[in-house]
Amino acid sequence: MAAATPRIIIVGGGLAGLSAAIKVAELGAHVDLFSIVPVKRSHSVCAQGGINSAKNLKGEGDSSWAHFDDTVFGGDFLANQLPVKQMCEMGPGIIDLLDRMGVPFNRTAEGLLDFRRFGGTLFHRTAFAGATTGQQMLYALDEQVRRFEAEGKVKKYEYWEFLSAVIDPQRVCRGICAMDLRSMEVVTFPAAAVIMATGGVGAIFGKSTNSVVCTGSSQGALYQQGVAYANGEMIQVHPTCIPGEDKLRLMSESARGEGGRVWVPKDPNETRPGKQVPEEDRWYFLEDWYPKYGNLVPRDIATRAIHKVVHDHGLGVQGMPMVYLDLSHIDRATLDRKLGGILDIYEKFVGDDPHEVPMKIFPGMHYTMGGLWVDNDQMTNITGLYAIGECDYSIHGANRLGANSLLSCIYAGFIAGPHSVNYAQNLAAAPANVAHSFEDEKKRQMEANTRLLSNQGTENPFKLWRELGAVMSANVTVTRYNEKLQETDVKLVELLQRYRNVNLSDKSMWSNQSFMFTRQLYNMLQLARVMTQGALLRDESRGSHYKPEFPDRDDANFLKTTKAFFAPDADEPRFEWEPVDTSLIPPRPRRYDSK
Amino acid sequence: MANKSVLFKVKRQATPTSEPYWEEFELAWRPGLNVISLFMDIAENPVTREGKPTTPINYDSNCLEEVCGSCAMLINGKARMACSALVDNLEQPLTIEPFSKFPVIRDLQVDRSVLFENLKAIKAWIPIDGTYALGEGPRVLPQVQEQAYELSTCMSCCCCMEACPQFNESTGFVGAATIAQARLFNMHPTGKVLKDERLKALMGDGGIQECAYAQNCVEICPKDIPLTKSISDVGGDVMKKAILDFFRT
Numbered sequence: 139m140a141a142a143t144p145r146i147i148i149v150g151g152g153l154a155g156l157s158a159a160i161k162v163a164e165l166g167a168h169v170d171l172f173s174i175v176p177v178k179r180s181h182s183v184c185a186q187g188g189i190n191s192a193k194n195l196k197g198e199g200d201s202s203w204a205h206f207d208d209t210v211f212g213g214d215f216l217a218n219q220l221p222v223k224q225m226c227e228m229g230p231g232i233i234d235l236l237d238r239m240g241v242p243f244n245r246t247a248e249g250l251l252d253f254r255r256f257g258g259t260l261f262h263r264t265a266f267a268g269a270t271t272g273q274q275m276l277y278a279l280d281e282q283v284r285r286f287e288a289e290g291k292v293k294k295y296e297y298w299e300f301l302s303a304v305i306d307p308q309r310v311c312r313g314i315c316a317m318d319l320r321s322m323e324v325v326t327f328p329a330a331a332v333i334m335a336t337g338g339v340g341a342i343f344g345k346s347t348n349s350v351v352c353t354g355s356s357q358g359a360l361y362q363q364g365v366a367y368a369n370g371e372m373i374q375v376h377p378t379c380i381p382g383e384d385k386l387r388l389m390s391e392s393a394r395g396e397g398g399r400v401w402v403p404k405d406p407n408e409t410r411p412g413k414q415v416p417e418e419d420r421w422y423f424l425e426d427w428y429p430k431y432g433n434l435v436p437r438d439i440a441t442r443a444i445h446k447v448v449h450d451h452g453l454g455v456q457g458m459p460m461v462y463l464d465l466s467h468i469d470r471a472t473l474d475r476k477l478g479g480i481l482d483i484y485e486k487f488v489g490d491d492p493h494e495v496p497m498k499i500f501p502g503m504h505y506t507m508g509g510l511w512v513d514n515d516q517m518t519n520i521t522g523l524y525a526i527g528e529c530d531y532s533i534h535g536a537n538r539l540g541a542n543s544l545l546s547c548i549y550a551g552f553i554a555g556p557h558s559v560n561y562a563q564n565l566a567a568a569p570a571n572v573a574h575s576f577e578d579e580k581k582r583q584m585e586a587n588t589r590l591l592s593n594q595g596t597e598n599p600f601k602l603w604r605e606l607g608a609v610m611s612a613n614v615t616v617t618r619y620n621e622k623l624q625e626t627d628v629k630l631v632e633l634l635q636r637y638r639n640v641n642l643s644d645k646s647m648w649s650n651q652s653f654m655f656t657r658q659l660y661n662m663l664q665l666a667r668v669m670t671q672g673a674l675l676r677d678e679s680r681g682s683h684y685k686p687e688f689p690d691r692d693d694a695n696f697l698k699t700t701k702a703f704f705a706p707d708a709d710e711p712r713f714e715w716e717p718v719d720t721s722l723i724p725p726r727p728r729r730y731d732s733k
Numbered sequence: 734m735a736n737k738s739v740l741f742k743v744k745r746q747a748t749p750t751s752e753p754y755w756e757e758f759e760l761a762w763r764p765g766l767n768v769i770s771l772f773m774d775i776a777e778n779p780v781t782r783e784g785k786p787t788t789p790i791n792y793d794s795n796c797l798e799e800v801c802g803s804c805a806m807l808i809n810g811k812a813r814m815a816c817s818a819l820v821d822n823l824e825q826p827l828t829i830e831p832f833s834k835f836p837v838i839r840d841l842q843v844d845r846s847v848l849f850e851n852l853k854a855i856k857a858w859i860p861i862d863g864t865y866a867l868g869e870g871p872r873v874l875p876q877v878q879e880q881a882y883e884l885s886t887c888m889s890c891c892c893c894m895e896a897c898p899q900f901n902e903s904t905g906f907v908g909a910a911t912i913a914q915a916r917l918f919n920m921h922p923t924g925k926v927l928k929d930e931r932l933k934a935l936m937g938d939g940g941i942q943e944c945a946y947a948q949n950c951v952e953i954c955p956k957d958i959p960l961t962k963s964i965s966d967v968g969g970d971v972m973k974k975a976i977l978d979f980f981r982t
Contacts, residue, residue, distance in 0.1 A: 184800060234869045237870030245875040649842060
């Protein structure tokens with residue numbers, strides 16, 4: 139028997155982190171929960187449309203196997219199949235649990251859970267709470283964690299930022315090094331196991347649908363410490379976003395799930411407002427090209443179709459890079475009941491009422507399919523270090539289906555939570571010299587702080603970030619050309635060079651947000667190279683990864699997980715490829731255009 | 734109009750104990766600006782209107798689409814979210830200040846942890862037996878779900894507390910958000926098992942009785958949550974409980 143109550147550190151308080159926290163606390167271990175923001179304000183609140191599970195309450199003959207098949211097929215066979223199958227099998231139980239926790243899921247007249255359609259499936263498989271399902275689920279988990287917090291089983295460290303893992307000479311994770319975002323103090327924390335739940339990397343693309351905290355900095359830091367980063371090139375661009383000055387706001391796929399139609403005027407010189415363009419002058423191109431799935435093709439397919447219509451056919455609305463997403467044919471009461479939250483967002487930020495007029499939307503960076511490499515127990519290649527949710531690479535392969543992210547977050551938390559406790563209970567005592575690992579890590583991080591504060595250069599970190607976002611959005615999103623990817627990597631090396639010349643306008647040591655952002659930026663730049671080079675090396679098209687020069691999927695050469703390791707001496711990634719587990723569903727061509 | 738600009742002033746404060754001061758900024762106008770994008774522009778070029786170098790403005794933010802509750806502040810004197818504050822809809826020069834009733838951390842960042850403590854005090858959760866497989870949840874009619882959903886969209890921004898004349902140190906009032914959450918959990922078929930404890934937590938000093946029905950909360954709430962209705966509902970329950978308790982003793 140190991141020591142009485144093992145301590146588990148969880149970094150990140152979104153759906154994945156909170157799910158893990160609940161399981162760990164329930165099993166009697168102690169949780170130290172670290173988050174940059176109060177956990178209730180995590181990015182999971184932005185998830186809108188719903189959560190998939192084959193409850194089969196609509197008499198359609200849906201099954202966990204059908205969900206599994208849709209997910210693997212939607213991900214273009216790049217996901218290892220065993221965890222996907224497990225997730226789909228756990229789905230109905232997870233929905234029941236969330237329901238018991240009080241998530242206000244929409245109901246049928248009989249008081250049962252209601253389900254709607256989502257992309258990449260022909261079943262009504264998506265449970266939803268209005269159009270703010272992620273927010274509602276996060277709140278339910280937050281409330282359960284608050285209950286454990288009141289009982290002293292969870293201790294929250296909010297406004298703390300993860301800087302690095304503490305890894306002993308035997309390559310076992312022994313804790314973390316973190317920084318108090320107010321006092322700017324650097325502190326190390328020991329733990330029997332560490333679970334990373336730090337979300338996606340949207341900020342690497344400048345503007346995205348992600349929240350401000352989704353920088354990928356923690357993943358970048360861990361990658362530089364020797365943690366493998368897998369399928370970094372797999373980035374989801376969501377077809378329907380509202381372009382904004384500060385971010386791209388998501389317009390949920392549920393808008394199409396509830397009957398929303400995507401179209402453009404047939405005439406590129408059309409001047410009438412959308413509502414006044416008669417039916418015969420509209421082109422519903424998704425329904426035309428994909429008669430069976432229509433507007434509900436997977437996101438990568440819809441995104442490429444929109445790009446094609448706008449860039450190749452020159453049919454963007456009023457000559458702009460935009461298409462219409464139209465709900466105005468659906469009655470107001472239904473829209474308010476099922477989509478209220480997202481229609482409010484559109485009206486608040488754009489000023490038009492989507493009950494009355496078609497919305498103007500365009501694709502934007504949305505989700506990180508790649509991430510920290512994990513095994514089937516969610517453990518990374520560093521013993522005792524786990525990764526769960528969007529920051530891990532498993533489940534979604536080369537493209538994520540809508541409403542699978544919420545499920546994958548909870549699934550991963552429910553796997554890693556119990557596994558980490560089990561691991562902790564069987565953990566041999568730390569070696570006597572482990573104290574050195576903590577001291578060394580703290581020293582390394584404090585030296586990085588001093589260096590940054592004393593820099594006397596000329597570069598503004600926020601300008602460097604704009605340049606990073608611009609080049610990544612242009613070349614490492616929807617359409618990828620090897621020449622452009624090479625140029626991007628050259629640019630990233632230049633930005634890393636210029637980073638050394640950065641000068642902070644704020645050098646104070648109290649709640650210095652620009653200092654923290656500048657620290658994150660370095661890790662973002664390093665991780666951007668993993669994504670860019672990963673894309674460069676994958677000479678095929680698969681899911682979200684599309685190269686016109688290599689338009690077909692090439693299973694003979696690329697049915698493989700890309701694994702990037704940081705090579706410290708070269709200061710760049712080194713790549714390995716790992717075969718994908720396709721033991722349950724043999725790969726088949728991925729087509730959505732049949733009748 | 735050519736060369737249109739945006740004029741705004743920000744109340745800044747370096748530390749919780751230092752004196753606040755104002756800084757003025759002027760930026761080139763472009764369509765679609767919100768208050769957050771003004772701050773992002775300043776971070777890229779931290780210079781005041783007079784051309785004096787300064788530091789980026791510190792503020793809490795995250796989702797930027799009005800669901801996380803982070804970026805609440807006073808804009809032209811009104812408690813609201815900075816992300817949904819569109820410059821074109823605001824009178825200039827914009828006046829931007831931190832909330833006045835919460836301790837300032839730095840610039841526009843304030844400490845709103847009091848709300849999370851209040852949620853602990855009223856046991857704002859469903860006391861499930863465990864997370865293992867225990868079958869389906871209770872049946873809920875759509876009408877009840879719609880009522881619960883409305884209350885459950887509260888994002889803990891604290892605008893209702895900032896706007897409430899009774900929310901101050903002398904009353905210690907918990908504020909509308911907490912009371913509405915008590916109503917939400919008391920409504921739930923399982924959650925109502927803790928109803929008595931929640932009502933008890935809302936009795937006495939700082940409890941629901943401090944409300945003076947100014948109705949500022951419901952006016953200001955960015956999510957249009959029926960806060961005054963919640964206060965009167967929960968107030969009725971508290972009253973009933975007080976009377977019952979009186980006769981039981």
